Amino acid sequence: MTVFKTFLKVLKSCKGTIILYSAILIFFAVFNTTSGDNTTNFVAEKPDVFIINQGEREGITKNLIQYFEENANIIDIKNEENAIRDALFYRDINYIIYIPENFREDFLDHKNPTIEVKSTGDYMASLADMMLERYLKLANIYHETFASEEEIIENLNKTLSEKLEVEVTSKLDTDHLTQIANYYNFANYSLLAGCVFVICMVLFSFGRDVVRKRTIISSMNYKKYNRKLLLSNGLFAVSLWAFYVLVSFFLFGSSLFTIHTIFYLINSLIFTFCALSIAFLIGNLVHNREAINGIVNVVALGSSFLCGAFVPTEYLPDFVLKIAHVLPSYWYINTNERLKTMEVFNFENLKPIFLNMGVVILFILLFVVMMNFISGKMRKTNS
């Protein structure tokens, strides 16, 4: 008990930092629950379009404008070059259509008139582009078949009015699952920072050369002493994990009563052991109390940013994600991300999850081997 009691006293001196890391996690989680999107129904999006008609609003020209009025948001701005450029720059509009003066006549005379456009080049502009292309292609097809403008417009409208019914069949509570996944992603930072900071501080206090020497020459079996210290640190790491799990139950309540939660818990527990092994490795290498804070920031913040704990991985550049592959956090977060969209839990779907967990376990083994190698080298140097 002597070692464990002293461990608790050293731990007590780190309580401020542990509270800080936990508070950041809880703040993030609470903030996160106020946002999020629930995609249980489908609503088509409409681009913002400005139409400049240089001819008469009649016949096919009128129909084209009406089509856009129904399927896009028609924005009215000043027809001046500067105003148009500003509107595009500030994304007030996504797309500008210039209908030429003789569009109707040229179309009916099979002269294949050109419609000029300007766009912001974004996703909404592409949507408007597709709408215009679809309209013109259909108009040309019907013009080959029907001679009169009325027939062309009638058939064109009939085809264009056909709407595809989109129904979201998933029964997943994606809103809550996203929030839970985000919470556990962010826990990557809190678990890593908490474990590395506390364990490095403990190892620094117990491992200072003179204290270590005094322990070695004491009548307590040194291997037994090391086991006690390892167990105390392990107990702390598991307690920290259990506390974060408890907080997640408090924040998300019944939303956690799903099969997803079991995998979130297993994944985060494996990652906790990984954080523990990282902490031991760093604790064996660092013998400077002042350097510990800096190292925590580099390790915990660095890997959290690189691996998508704070920013979703889809927003991260490819080269960052490639670098992230060498960090255990990437595999941990990847599992959380996969879990949030998983509907059917069969072996085929779970294979990548088990693979990710296996990679994290391999990281643990790697860190343990490295730690033993370094400790062995140090022992050899000291003797």
Added chain:
Amino acid sequence: MKNVVEVKKLTKEYKELKAVNDLSFEVKEGEILGLLGPNGSGKSTTINCILSLLNFSEGSIKIFGQEMEPDAYKLKEKIGVVFQDVAVFEELTVIENIDYFCGLYIQDKGLRKRYVEDAIQLVGLEEFKKFYPKQLSGGLLRRLNIACGVAHKPKLIILDEPTVAVDPQSRNNILDGIKTLRDQGTTIIYTTHYMEEVEILCDRVIILDRGQIIASGTIDELKKLAKLEEKVTVEVMELDSKYIKEIGEFKNVEDVTYHEGILLITYKKGKNNLVELMDYLKNAKIQYNKIFSERPTLNDVFLELTGKELRD
């Protein structure tokens, strides 16, 4: 008296450097053995080998008649060490620190509590029990360091320069504590740079240099190794060179120097040299401010044996 520590032909090599070379000595039960030597003389290496903190190339070490090995836990119960660097936890108070280090040896809570109180009393930290190390002065920290090393009441204590950078009050307190331990029958190995401490405390002294014993014995035995017996110092403002020459021709005079108003005369032997010198100064009408005689110190012995000062 039994031998508590027996070191035989101890050799410790670091690549091409022999830190300790063929060292043999014993420490008798209840004695204080002083290990003297300049930095790099092999004192700490010898102690680390005795404590099994370092592997050694050749030789053997026995403590209380048993081979000292890293897993000799029964034997380790009887040993206490006070290192030169303060080895305590910043996060624990004075009493918690002593309790922790005592707890590495003593499992019985009641007994440990009594031992911790005894250790606090021994080093005079009664008023600072609830203080954290960072609240203590350098001297008080050293006292705490000693208390942590001796709280479990070991039969053999190794003290490695325990009074370095300590204020006079704490130094006296520490020396009193060591005397108390000796009076209780504890065997002590004491390493230091301070010769006056050795002269006050140690029954026997070993002088080390370059990993070898260059002299050993009681203080008096060692002082006999020095070729000089008396040193006389005179503070005199002006002195003609003819007087220096005449003094140099006195019986038993080994050497005479005069530098910055200090006349230093060293005598090979004799005890009443001071009277002869004072008579001469009076007859020659030489005015002086101060005159005093000294017996040779261990530093003189060290200087004599190695040609360098102990603190070089």
